[in-house]
Amino acid sequence: MKLNKILLPFVALLVACDSGDIYPEKKKIEEMNLRVNAVFEFNNETAFPQNYRIVWGAFVGTSPYPLAFEIVAKPDGKETTHYVSTSIPRIATFMALALVEKNENKARYFFKKFPLDNVSGEMNISETVDLAAFERVQAQVFTPQCILCHGGGGFAAGLDLTEGKAYNNLVGVPSHPDNSPKNRVTKGSLQNSFLLDVLVDRPPTVTTNHTTLSTLDAIDDINLIRTWIMAEN
Numbered sequence: 020m021k022l023n024k025i026l027l028p029f030v031a032l033l034v035a036c037d038s039g040d041i042y043p044e045k046k047k048i049e050e051m052n053l054r055v056n057a058v059f060e061f062n063n064e065t066a067f068p069q070n071y072r073i074v075w076g077a078f079v080g081t082s083p084y085p086l087a088f089e090i091v092a093k094p095d096g097k098e099t100t101h102y103v104s105t106s107i108p109r110i111a112t113f114m115a116l117a118l119v120e121k122n123e124n125k126a127r128y129f130f131k132k133f134p135l136d137n138v139s140g141e142m143n144i145s146e147t148v149d150l151a152a153f154e155r156v157q158a159q160v161f162t163p164q165c166i167l168c169h170g171g172g173g174f175a176a177g178l179d180l181t182e183g184k185a186y187n188n189l190v191g192v193p194s195h196p197d198n199s200p201k202n203r204v205t206k207g208s209l210q211n212s213f214l215l216d217v218l219v220d221r222p223p224t225v226t227t228n229h230t231t232l233s234t235l236d237a238i239d240d241i242n243l244i245r246t247w248i249m250a251e252n
Protein backbone atom coordinates (compact mmCIF):
# COMPACT_ATOMS: atom_id res chain seq x y z
CA MET A 20 0.00 0.00 0.00
CA LYS A 21 1.32 3.41 -0.92
CA LEU A 22 2.00 5.78 1.91
CA ASN A 23 1.08 9.38 1.38
CA LYS A 24 3.82 10.82 3.56
CA ILE A 25 3.17 14.11 5.21
CA LEU A 26 6.01 15.03 7.50
CA LEU A 27 4.73 18.13 9.18
CA PRO A 28 5.56 18.79 12.80
CA PHE A 29 2.80 20.55 14.68
CA VAL A 30 3.02 24.29 14.66
CA ALA A 31 4.07 25.06 18.22
CA LEU A 32 1.84 27.52 19.97
CA LEU A 33 3.54 30.71 20.96
CA VAL A 34 2.43 32.81 23.90
CA ALA A 35 3.50 36.29 24.81
CA CYS A 36 5.04 36.77 28.23
CA ASP A 37 2.61 38.60 30.48
CA SER A 38 5.28 40.43 32.44
CA GLY A 39 4.47 43.93 31.20
CA ASP A 40 7.86 44.23 29.47
CA ILE A 41 8.05 46.69 26.64
CA TYR A 42 9.55 43.95 24.50
CA PRO A 43 7.61 40.86 25.58
CA GLU A 44 9.49 37.67 24.86
CA LYS A 45 7.84 34.92 22.94
CA LYS A 46 7.88 31.77 25.02
CA LYS A 47 7.63 28.31 23.52
CA ILE A 48 5.16 25.93 25.10
CA GLU A 49 6.81 22.95 26.77
CA GLU A 50 6.72 19.87 24.63
CA MET A 51 6.62 16.15 25.25
CA ASN A 52 9.49 13.91 24.41
CA LEU A 53 7.30 12.03 21.99
CA ARG A 54 7.01 11.28 18.34
CA VAL A 55 3.70 9.88 17.12
CA ASN A 56 3.54 7.97 13.84
CA ALA A 57 -0.04 7.58 12.75
CA VAL A 58 -1.40 5.83 9.68
CA PHE A 59 -5.08 6.12 8.87
CA GLU A 60 -7.19 4.44 6.26
CA PHE A 61 -10.68 5.85 5.65
CA ASN A 62 -13.82 3.85 4.89
CA ASN A 63 -16.98 5.33 3.35
CA GLU A 64 -15.05 8.19 1.80
CA THR A 65 -18.13 9.86 0.33
CA ALA A 66 -18.80 11.09 3.86
CA PHE A 67 -15.52 13.02 3.92
CA PRO A 68 -16.64 16.59 4.77
CA GLN A 69 -16.22 19.70 2.62
CA ASN A 70 -17.43 22.31 5.05
CA TYR A 71 -16.74 20.73 8.40
CA ARG A 72 -13.10 19.68 8.76
CA ILE A 73 -11.27 16.64 10.05
CA VAL A 74 -8.20 17.37 12.14
CA TRP A 75 -5.46 15.25 13.69
CA GLY A 76 -4.52 16.97 16.90
CA ALA A 77 -3.47 17.07 20.53
CA PHE A 78 -6.21 17.76 23.11
CA VAL A 79 -6.36 18.30 26.87
CA GLY A 80 -8.97 16.94 29.29
CA THR A 81 -12.55 17.63 28.27
CA SER A 82 -11.75 20.66 26.10
CA PRO A 83 -13.14 20.29 22.57
CA TYR A 84 -10.47 22.65 21.19
CA PRO A 85 -7.19 21.13 19.98
CA LEU A 86 -3.96 22.58 21.42
CA ALA A 87 -2.18 21.83 18.16
CA PHE A 88 -3.47 20.21 15.01
CA GLU A 89 -3.13 19.51 11.32
CA ILE A 90 -6.02 19.51 8.87
CA VAL A 91 -6.58 16.10 7.32
CA ALA A 92 -6.83 16.27 3.52
CA LYS A 93 -9.36 14.16 1.68
CA PRO A 94 -7.68 10.85 0.85
CA ASP A 95 -7.59 9.68 -2.76
CA GLY A 96 -8.86 6.21 -3.42
CA LYS A 97 -7.60 3.59 -1.00
CA GLU A 98 -4.40 5.33 0.00
CA THR A 99 -3.51 5.64 3.62
CA THR A 100 -2.63 8.95 5.20
CA HIS A 101 0.50 9.10 7.33
CA TYR A 102 1.24 11.69 10.01
CA VAL A 103 4.39 12.16 12.01
CA SER A 104 3.71 14.42 14.97
CA THR A 105 6.39 15.93 17.14
CA SER A 106 6.17 19.18 19.15
CA ILE A 107 3.21 17.86 21.16
CA PRO A 108 2.42 20.21 24.07
CA ARG A 109 3.30 18.64 27.43
CA ILE A 110 -0.14 19.39 28.88
CA ALA A 111 -1.93 17.37 26.16
CA THR A 112 -3.78 14.31 27.49
CA PHE A 113 -4.77 12.67 24.24
CA MET A 114 -4.30 12.71 20.50
CA ALA A 115 -7.40 12.42 18.36
CA LEU A 116 -8.80 12.38 14.90
CA ALA A 117 -11.72 14.77 15.24
CA LEU A 118 -14.51 16.31 13.22
CA VAL A 119 -14.49 20.04 13.93
CA GLU A 120 -17.12 22.68 13.30
CA LYS A 121 -17.19 24.82 10.19
CA ASN A 122 -16.24 28.17 11.66
CA GLU A 123 -13.99 27.22 14.54
CA ASN A 124 -11.92 24.28 15.68
CA LYS A 125 -14.43 22.99 18.18
CA ALA A 126 -14.60 19.21 18.01
CA ARG A 127 -18.07 17.81 17.47
CA TYR A 128 -17.05 14.19 17.19
CA PHE A 129 -13.94 12.13 17.90
CA PHE A 130 -13.42 9.33 15.38
CA LYS A 131 -10.51 7.97 17.41
CA LYS A 132 -8.82 8.98 20.67
CA PHE A 133 -5.36 7.94 21.84
CA PRO A 134 -4.47 8.66 25.50
CA LEU A 135 -1.03 10.09 26.17
CA ASP A 136 -0.57 8.92 29.77
CA ASN A 137 2.82 7.44 30.42
CA VAL A 138 3.97 7.51 26.84
CA SER A 139 7.36 8.75 25.69
CA GLY A 140 9.75 8.14 22.86
CA GLU A 141 7.72 6.79 19.99
CA MET A 142 4.07 5.83 19.63
CA ASN A 143 2.80 3.99 16.55
CA ILE A 144 -0.82 4.09 15.50
CA SER A 145 -2.48 2.32 12.57
CA GLU A 146 -6.25 2.55 12.29
CA THR A 147 -9.12 2.20 9.86
CA VAL A 148 -11.60 5.03 10.29
CA ASP A 149 -15.29 4.67 9.42
CA LEU A 150 -16.38 8.08 8.15
CA ALA A 151 -20.05 7.05 8.23
CA ALA A 152 -20.31 5.62 11.75
CA PHE A 153 -23.78 6.13 13.26
CA GLU A 154 -22.13 7.78 16.30
CA ARG A 155 -20.90 10.49 13.95
CA VAL A 156 -24.42 11.06 12.54
CA GLN A 157 -25.64 11.43 16.11
CA ALA A 158 -22.88 13.85 17.13
CA GLN A 159 -22.77 15.90 13.91
CA VAL A 160 -26.49 16.10 13.10
CA PHE A 161 -29.04 14.76 15.57
CA THR A 162 -27.79 15.95 18.97
CA PRO A 163 -26.91 19.53 17.97
CA GLN A 164 -29.64 20.10 15.37
CA CYS A 165 -32.72 17.96 15.96
CA ILE A 166 -33.37 17.13 19.60
CA LEU A 167 -34.82 20.56 20.31
CA CYS A 168 -38.00 19.22 18.66
CA HIS A 169 -37.27 15.46 18.62
CA GLY A 170 -36.20 14.89 22.23
CA GLY A 171 -35.98 16.95 25.39
CA GLY A 172 -38.90 19.32 24.88
CA GLY A 173 -41.10 17.00 22.85
CA PHE A 174 -41.10 14.26 20.27
CA ALA A 175 -42.49 15.69 17.01
CA ALA A 176 -44.12 12.91 14.95
CA GLY A 177 -43.30 10.57 17.85
CA LEU A 178 -39.64 10.63 16.76
CA ASP A 179 -36.92 10.56 19.46
CA LEU A 180 -33.50 11.50 18.06
CA THR A 181 -31.60 11.64 21.36
CA GLU A 182 -28.41 9.65 21.83
CA GLY A 183 -29.07 5.99 22.50
CA LYS A 184 -32.63 6.23 21.14
CA ALA A 185 -32.24 7.61 17.62
CA TYR A 186 -31.11 4.43 15.86
CA ASN A 187 -34.05 2.38 17.16
CA ASN A 188 -36.46 5.20 16.28
CA LEU A 189 -35.27 5.27 12.69
CA VAL A 190 -33.97 2.02 11.26
CA GLY A 191 -36.77 -0.27 10.08
CA VAL A 192 -39.38 1.93 11.80
CA PRO A 193 -42.49 3.06 9.87
CA SER A 194 -42.99 6.82 9.54
CA HIS A 195 -45.99 8.47 11.16
CA PRO A 196 -48.89 7.00 9.12
CA ASP A 197 -50.16 10.47 8.14
CA ASN A 198 -46.76 11.37 6.70
CA SER A 199 -45.52 8.48 4.57
CA PRO A 200 -45.89 4.75 3.96
CA LYS A 201 -42.06 4.46 3.93
CA ASN A 202 -39.87 3.53 6.84
CA ARG A 203 -38.02 6.44 8.40
CA VAL A 204 -34.81 4.66 7.40
CA THR A 205 -34.43 1.52 5.32
CA LYS A 206 -30.75 0.60 5.46
CA GLY A 207 -29.37 0.10 1.96
CA SER A 208 -32.18 2.10 0.29
CA LEU A 209 -32.16 5.87 -0.17
CA GLN A 210 -35.52 5.60 -1.99
CA ASN A 211 -37.23 4.01 0.98
CA SER A 212 -35.87 6.29 3.70
CA PHE A 213 -38.38 9.02 4.55
CA LEU A 214 -35.73 10.76 6.67
CA LEU A 215 -34.03 11.89 3.46
CA ASP A 216 -37.30 13.05 1.90
CA VAL A 217 -37.97 15.19 4.96
CA LEU A 218 -34.50 16.76 4.93
CA VAL A 219 -34.11 17.20 1.17
CA ASP A 220 -37.49 17.27 -0.60
CA ARG A 221 -39.86 18.90 1.86
CA PRO A 222 -42.74 16.41 1.54
CA PRO A 223 -46.14 18.18 1.74
CA THR A 224 -47.39 15.90 4.53
CA VAL A 225 -44.76 17.23 6.97
CA THR A 226 -45.82 20.65 8.22
CA THR A 227 -42.40 21.81 9.39
CA ASN A 228 -40.04 22.67 6.54
CA HIS A 229 -36.82 20.85 7.45
CA THR A 230 -34.90 21.91 4.34
CA THR A 231 -34.44 25.40 5.73
CA LEU A 232 -33.33 24.45 9.24
CA SER A 233 -30.67 27.10 9.70
CA THR A 234 -28.04 24.74 11.06
CA LEU A 235 -28.38 21.98 8.48
CA ASP A 236 -25.42 21.71 6.11
CA ALA A 237 -26.98 20.86 2.76
CA ILE A 238 -23.80 19.16 1.57
CA ASP A 239 -22.07 17.53 4.52
CA ASP A 240 -25.02 16.61 6.75
CA ILE A 241 -26.98 15.16 3.85
CA ASN A 242 -23.95 13.32 2.38
CA LEU A 243 -23.24 11.82 5.78
CA ILE A 244 -26.83 10.59 6.20
CA ARG A 245 -26.90 9.16 2.67
CA THR A 246 -23.59 7.39 3.15
CA TRP A 247 -24.64 6.02 6.53
CA ILE A 248 -27.92 4.67 5.07
CA MET A 249 -25.97 2.83 2.37
CA ALA A 250 -23.12 1.68 4.66
CA GLU A 251 -23.02 -1.63 6.48
CA ASN A 252 -23.21 -0.39 10.05
Ligand code: HEC
Nearest residue numbers: 164165167168175176178194195198214217224225226227
Ligand atom coordinates in the same frame (compact mmCIF):
# COMPACT_ATOMS: atom_id res chain seq x y z
C1 HEC B 1 -38.25 23.27 14.83
C2 HEC B 1 -38.62 21.93 15.23
C3 HEC B 1 -37.96 20.79 14.49
C4 HEC B 1 -36.63 20.56 14.29
C5 HEC B 1 -35.44 21.39 14.75
C6 HEC B 1 -36.54 19.30 13.59
N1 HEC B 1 -37.78 18.79 13.37
FE1 HEC B 1 -38.23 17.05 12.43
N2 HEC B 1 -40.19 17.39 12.66
C7 HEC B 1 -40.75 18.50 13.32
C8 HEC B 1 -42.19 18.37 13.30
C9 HEC B 1 -43.18 19.35 13.94
C10 HEC B 1 -42.49 17.16 12.62
C11 HEC B 1 -43.85 16.58 12.37
C12 HEC B 1 -44.49 17.27 11.24
C13 HEC B 1 -45.79 16.64 10.84
O1 HEC B 1 -46.06 15.50 11.22
O2 HEC B 1 -46.51 17.30 10.12
C14 HEC B 1 -41.22 16.58 12.23
C15 HEC B 1 -41.09 15.40 11.51
C16 HEC B 1 -39.90 14.80 11.21
C17 HEC B 1 -39.76 13.53 10.52
C18 HEC B 1 -40.90 12.64 10.03
C19 HEC B 1 -41.12 11.55 11.03
C20 HEC B 1 -42.30 10.67 10.74
O3 HEC B 1 -42.36 9.57 11.31
O4 HEC B 1 -43.19 11.09 9.96
C21 HEC B 1 -38.43 13.27 10.42
C22 HEC B 1 -37.79 12.04 9.80
C23 HEC B 1 -37.73 14.37 11.04
N3 HEC B 1 -38.64 15.27 11.50
C24 HEC B 1 -36.36 14.45 11.15
C25 HEC B 1 -35.69 15.56 11.69
C26 HEC B 1 -34.25 15.66 11.73
C27 HEC B 1 -33.27 14.61 11.23
C28 HEC B 1 -33.97 16.87 12.30
C29 HEC B 1 -32.63 17.50 12.51
C30 HEC B 1 -31.81 17.70 11.33
C31 HEC B 1 -35.24 17.50 12.64
N4 HEC B 1 -36.25 16.66 12.25
C32 HEC B 1 -35.34 18.73 13.23
C33 HEC B 1 -40.05 19.52 13.89
C34 HEC B 1 -38.68 19.67 13.89
